[in-house]
Amino acid sequence: MEIQKELKLPCGVTLPNRLGKSAMSENMAIPGHAPGIEFVNLYKTWARGGTGICISGNVMIDSRHLGEANNVVIEKGIKNHEGLKSWAKAQENSSMHIWLQLNHPGKQTPKFLTKEPVSPSAVPLVPPLDRMFNTPRELSEEEILDIIERFGYAAKVAKDCGFKGVQIHGAHGYLVSQFFSPHHNQRNDKWGGSLENRMRFAVEVYKSMRAAVGPEFPIGIKMNSADFSKGGFSHEDAVGVAKSLSELGIDLIEISGGSYEKPVMTGASVKESTKKREAYFLEYAKDIKAVISCPLMVTGGFRTAEFMNEALKNDELDLVGLGRPLCINPNFSKQLLNGEDVVSEVRPLSSGVKILDKIFPLEIIWYSHQIQLMGKGKAPKPNSGVYGTIFRSAIDTGLQSIRRVRA
Numbered sequence: 136m137e138i139q140k141e142l143k144l145p146c147g148v149t150l151p152n153r154l155g156k157s158a159m160s161e162n163m164a165i166p167g168h169a170p171g172i173e174f175v176n177l178y179k180t181w182a183r184g185g186t187g188i189c190i191s192g193n194v195m196i197d198s199r200h201l202g203e204a205n206n207v208v209i210e211k212g213i214k215n216h217e218g219l220k221s222w223a224k225a226q227e228n229s230s231m232h233i234w235l236q237l238n239h240p241g242k243q244t245p246k247f248l249t250k251e252p253v254s255p256s257a258v259p260l261v262p263p264l265d266r267m268f269n270t271p272r273e274l275s276e277e278e279i280l281d282i283i284e285r286f287g288y289a290a291k292v293a294k295d296c297g298f299k300g301v302q303i304h305g306a307h308g309y310l311v312s313q314f315f316s317p318h319h320n321q322r323n324d325k326w327g328g329s330l331e332n333r334m335r336f337a338v339e340v341y342k343s344m345r346a347a348v349g350p351e352f353p354i355g356i357k358m359n360s361a362d363f364s365k366g367g368f369s370h371e372d373a374v375g376v377a378k379s380l381s382e383l384g385i386d387l388i389e390i391s392g393g394s395y396e397k398p399v400m401t402g403a404s405v406k407e408s409t410k411k412r413e414a415y416f417l418e419y420a421k422d423i424k425a426v427i428s429c430p431l432m433v434t435g436g437f438r439t440a441e442f443m444n445e446a447l448k449n450d451e452l453d454l455v456g457l458g459r460p461l462c463i464n465p466n467f468s469k470q471l472l473n474g475e476d477v478v479s480e481v482r483p484l485s486s487g488v489k490i491l492d493k494i495f496p497l498e499i500i501w502y503s504h505q506i507q508l509m510g511k512g513k514a515p516k517p518n519s520g521v522y523g524t525i526f527r528s529a530i531d532t533g534l535q536s537i538r539r540v541r542a
């Protein structure tokens with residue numbers, strides 16, 4: 136079976152099979168932005184599940200700019216390296232490679248977390264998101280250079296603490312992706328304008344990380360196949376970025392799509408014709424695969440072994456990215472690799488009340504809850520309803536904003 140085959144990366148590292156866990160935010164750091172025992176429990180569970188590469192949820196590189204209240208942060212001065220080392224040890228006695236996904240949220244940080252978000256330009260998120268997220272301030276050149284250095288520092292810490300690779304989060308509307316987008320990046324200096332300028336930030340982040348970890352340590356990027364929003368990062372842009380990063384020596388490109396403004400990454404609001412097909416970003420893979428020499432991972436919607444093997448056999452991609460299936464069944468990869476006739480039971484979630492579905496990103500909060508159950512050493516509850524999650528999320532958000540106001 137294609138999914139059982141090893142995969143060699145340009146840096147020389149070999150992944151044990153073609154199944155990858157895509158990044159999913161754990162949002163469960165303990166005080167001090169540190170990963171606690173929950174991270175060890177969770178990643179040991181996934182390590183037992185047979186997935187070849189397991190990319191962590193987004194780890195932030197600046198504690199002043201979080202995506203969620205309980206993100207892990209790697210930054211100079213934060214003493215959480217013992218926690219990071221214990222987390223990395225979760226991969227011991229398994230063939231799984233844990234990579235850390237490194238991120239800066241830019242403007243996608245809620246008001247109660249960041250009063251003054253930053254972005255390439257002072258462009259707010261579209262209504263109604265502008266009510267929950269403050270208008271960002273334009274980054275200065277000095278700040279851009281500082282962020283680039285922070286990515287390099289975080290990559291070095293990841294390597295020193297025992298992780299087997301790092302991934303730049305360049306997708307889903309966060310800072311790297313804001314630089315890519317002509318809508319969010321309206322700068323007139325060398326960081327904006329032409330595609331070459333808009334991708335300069337990602338290129339410099341990559342170079343800073345490569346200089347910090349050396350040539351033999353894997354570095355990847357997750358990027359959008361397109362933003363799917365008017366005036367945003369187009370598919371042609373994505374092809375250009377992928378080509379440049381591949382030429383620079385990046386080890387793995389993962390494609391996804393969308394942003395908070397256009398949340399198509401979990402399949403919501405993609406075209407009906409696309410939805411019917413498994414793997415809703417696969418149709419964008421062909422153009423990207425044609426211009427890169429590094430492996431391509433595609434994430435979003437893969438549910439059956441038959442489809443995964445077929446896509447790999449047709450050389451449409453090199454690595455299958457799995458998100459939600461591994462939240463409700465951490466052994467899904469093992470079952471697929473063993474040739475069991477298993478189909479992921481990921482199903483569309485809805486509260487039945489449109490406004491609630493709009494306010495609460497159910498696809499994220501319900502699956503986060505499953506992740507957190509595994510962190511507590513419990514089994515996921517694939518049949519649990521959505522109302523408990525909505526209730527918990529409302530309480531958590533309320534408490535977090537009260538804490539922030541008081542802090």
Ligand SMILES: Cc1cc2nc3c(=O)[nH]c(=O)nc-3n(C[C@H](O)[C@H](O)[C@H](O)COP(=O)(O)O)c2cc1C
Pocket residue numbers: 157158159160161191192193236304306307357391400401434435436437456457458459460498499500502503
């Ligand atoms: C709970 C949850 C958290 C997520 N957090 C992240 C994240 O931190 N970084 C990221 O790149 N994508 C994140 N995603 C998106 C997933 O990596 C993936 O792209 C998406 O779930 C589609 O894949 P799937 O259909 O296999 O679930 C998250 C998705 C979920 C459900």
